[in-house]
Amino acid sequence: MIDVKIPSPGESITEVELATWMVNDGDIVHKDQDLAEIESDKATLMLNAPESGKISIKVEAGTTVSPGEVACRIDTSVEVPDDISEEDKKDSTDEVKEKISETEETEPIEKEQPGNSGFSEPISGQKQNKVSDKNKNVKITPLAREKMKAAGLSVDDIVRGLKKLSASDVDAVIEGVSQEKSELADGRETAASVRNEKREKMSRLRKKLSQRLVSVKNETAMLTTFNEVDMSAVMKIRKEYQDKFVEKHGLKLGFMSFFLKASALALMARPRVNSMIDKEEIVTPEYVDISVAVQTPKGLMVPVIRNVEKRSLADIESELKKLAGKARSGKISLEEMSGGTFTITNGGVFGSMLSTPLINPPQSAILGMHNIIDRPVAVKGKVEIRPVMYVALSYDHRLIDGKDSVGFLMDVKKMIEQPEMLLYGGNDVISSLLEL
Structure with a gap:
């Protein structure tokens, strides 16, 4: 035991x-x-x-x-049969298919037609006449079906045998349609009158998350600043290089890796946004560990990608895919969700246009991404339609001033709109060339 x-x-x-x-x-x-x-x-x-x-x-x-x-x-003393191997599963599946095939060749088949209220049209084993499209939805009563089966007749045979329609036939159809409508209405009224409630116990994770969110509102001086980002350049890169990226790295290139990398470089340039308050001290890490909010069946989880400032886009995408998968399957460890210095959340995947995300304590700031919408923008004096994303930075105003918060968003905006800046530590090409 x-x-x-x-x-x-x-x-x-x-x-x-x-x-x-x-x-x-x-x-x-x-x-x-x-x-x-x-x-x-x-x-x-x-x-x-x-x-x-x-x-x-x-x-x-x-x-x-x-x-x-x-x-x-x-x-462990109980004998446990070995798991069925993939080869055994294949053999078993092939055997079942062979039996089904034999049954189809020797036995009569009843084929259920969609929309026939559960009735089925028989196809005799002796006379397997295919039903024409115009008659495939004809309803058949059980008694009629048995008579047709005994006589070896199909729906087409019966329809061809009808010489004329009587008034009683029309009345029967009208009565049947009226009854169906009445039954449908009764069903709707019954469904509308149902007022049940479902109760379920709140999980420990959800209770703890609730406590943390309330404490953020009560214990921080939270403020949110906004900006907009033209996603044209990043979308062009993804369109032109996606196939090569997948072929080389085995995974897709997403938007999140660009924002993670841009945020990491912006945080290195503005370390106060990467800082946190510990009692009466300000702690400023010289590295960037970004928590990424992931929605799971059990609630919101925030796995951490370490040292983002040193990682490539491919490396970021790989780590993000691994951690998000572990979070959704419940396989993630506490260590993989601890120690972040900054958080990114993407409400855009659910269609959010704009939001004020809540800080993830003890961090001091969080970046919110949103959906991408084609919007008219002014470009060099002309109106053009561009794919635009609104971004939001919520921050603790006790620690971070407006200059750093607004400047951080501007840095991210520039790097997303000019992705080549990611190669030069957040600087533009000419400034790097001139060592400015």
């Missing part, structure tokens, strides 16, 4: 919640299989099976427990 204990999410966390069991008591489990989800204040962790065997659950779902407690036991 092997004890499977609750893992520790971090030194400061003394309680977690065993949120959901992914297996049942008495199930056979395999080594490294996901057994349960564990929620802490900062992340959702997975409980994995250290060995194969039969599981005995000791803690119910929804229970608050401490790291180190036994969640379940695994009896």
